[in-house]
Amino acid sequence: MSGVVVVGAGIVGSSVTYHLARQGVPVTLLEQGPAPAAGVTGDSFAWIRESGGRWPGGAQDLHEYVRADYRRLESELPHITVRRTGSLSWADTPAAVSQPGPGQFRIGRRDITALEPHLVHPPEQAVHTPSDAGVDPTALSHALVTAACAHGATVLHDTAVTSLQLTNGRVEGVLTSAGPHAATTVVLTAGTNIPELCAPLSADLAMAAAPATLARVAAPPGLVKTIVAGPDFEVREVRDGDLLLVVPHVADTAAAYEQAAQRALQHLKTAFQGSDRCRLLGYRTGRRPMPAHGPVIGYATHDRSVYVAVMHSAITLAPTVGRLVADELVTSRPAPELRRCRPRVL
Template structure:
């Protein structure tokens, strides 16, 4: 089976790997560079927090398990370090309800004391009013490019080929297969083509005769955008994910941290990225110093505007076009779900094995739907939402 994969982020690399392992002849088309899209700007927290409906929660739980199983086979990109979370004021009721829901779903979570939280993160500074902290022991974080290297490296080992830079401008049904049109004017035939194009999915899917509307990735202050700060190396002892009212933090390797203040995301604008030494950067660093010892003199090496790949109804989409020539994947939870979606997609494409986990997430749900009729997505502004 000759398969084309369009896009080389985590999703594209995962699909390419699983297809190659299944014996398919795989060609990946990447317009600019690997990890040039959402993969390169992600908080990369592996979790199944507030992932509703239940089917989406279960999909993300399976995604966590897929990371664990894949890492057992070699490599280090997933750090199941656990996550600590607390809330203030009215947020406590919201957090308590979220913890109760997760417990009902048998998701690993427990309440611990602030003192115990400081044992888990020695340099943690918990506010005096915080007495209980939610502890999620099986969550963690990913180094996105290291994950991409693991997936794409194994895909290459099994024969997958990369054409980069090479832009795909359209995919149409062609004799039971897929005709892939290129910006150069050339066209090639494949048995199946997979769209793993993130926030660019809507246009290419549309040109392929497939309705897959995406939330606007360029809308300032919307649910699709957020500020991510990347610090210079710091001598602070923090090896876990922290999701707090003021700041979310995860390690990035080499003493660097990724920091995010969800309430600041209302100012995120891809057309006007704040400077790494500006007002937003200083505020993030001030919050970091308040949260962790060993961060005196902290500064950002870069401040980026991340753009999430979100289908217009906020739910993951994975499945075939009506003709069966195109398979598309688009999801906000690409880091958590990447390895799992790649395997499930390959099983559906090569073996015709439909996945029950994906039953509620087919792109066909958008057939005949007016994008403007869909409710606007609510931006994440509280810890645990993103």
Template sequence: MAAVKQVIVIGAGIIGASMAWHLTRAGAQVTVIAADSAAGGVATPNSFAWINATWGNPEPYFRLRTRAMAEWSRLARDVPGLPLNWCGGLCWDLSAADMEAYTAQHSAWGYGIERVDRAGAARIEPNLTQLPDVALHVAEEGVAEPVAATKALLADAERRGARIISSTVTALVQTGGRISGVDTSHGLLATDEVLIAAGVGSAGIAATAGINLPLETPPGLIVHSRPYEKLLNGLVLAERLHMRQTAEGRI
């Protein structure tokens, strides 16, 4: 009988949590190393969390993204408490010509796009004070609250036998030309495989083993309001800003 595979996942954001959950479910013995609390890094709590297969990509990538949408639905069935909301997206952040091309192309690929006028947009999002003359609505788009989703995945992975430790990775350890462990602030951890999911810190960790990870970190701006009562029904992709309302009421 084959020995159980030992896997270390560095990072406890949404990517690391998904890796840990899927590997644990497949029978691996997983250890997750979290530098911060679960989902307490940079990328996950600041994610817009839009689940979509929208415009600007060739058909093979569109198919990958629609497969990912289906996988989110599968995850919601398999993971207790996964906060997934297929709220739909209302879009008018494209030129008229680009909206026409997007609608024709993606409709031919099977994406459920509906063209709506000002009155239709008002029915979908009645609290908007500035409405477009024409917009596109995709009812099948949605969001997964990133921090809550990460915690749900990690909790279920832990229930299935994964171990989650709070520590800082100082280096990858090599034996005989392969990665054999991870050196941490709490000592050396041996393993069969290492997966790096540490966001902007991934390049630095990989560099300790002589691996060049070409990761760029361009700046972005995301603004969180204070919590409000329900104002938005779904995603709003307007000309100068994209908005959604979180489960706790922040826009």
């Protein structure tokens, strides 16, 4: 096969491009921003869950491969770092702590303090998931794109795709701000922009766009040891001395976001000893694509000229999805792991 264009250099598009290029496929990655992960990927909390959480639709069939695919990427891309810290989750009252699932454990205050020694008031009980991890999504996307280029991929930044290029009803490429790009297959990994790009097609790709705000906080290295999800905040250390802090959704105004970010920071300072030196570096709001019934991955046209890949928990699933999508495109054989992820083509 030849002539694949991938639209969107977030974590999914970067992974698909890397896995295609690694198999020797001529592939061009188009990104509207100035660098990979310039959109919602860069705004991700990047919590890699192997257990617990919600796995709607076909996501349930994919998450069992997450650990092996991340281990494989670490061996192929030695500059990426997966922080395997585990996670701690608890609710307002011990009775409200969720029932542990496979690979999870209900632990008491003594064990919680051993895992998070700086917590001022550790809860009576929490759910510990030792296999949970975090990653720097921007660094990972950059590493995937750099490796894809080393395998022969072409990457064009500041190149916004404005529409699909149709000839006699068949998609033959894309139209961009820099001109047309022909392709045998167009792979759309552009998140919430996918429904608009697919409007001329007879595919049902409706999805919600859920806002999420993250704050970056400078902190003493090691202040937070695990991924902590309490009733008042979620926080993790993305790299030494750099925390990611989830900010609750508020009215869509600059003043409201600033106040919410400051409140989240105050919750953090109240919860952790030694947090006096924590300071807010900034915050951003992204719009996460949320397909109603789980990941949507597969051909969006009967003639196989357009392929889509969009999902929630993209950071968790991207290495697995990139591998499976590349295999499907190269071999023309459907991956059984993706059978419940297919878009509805009318």
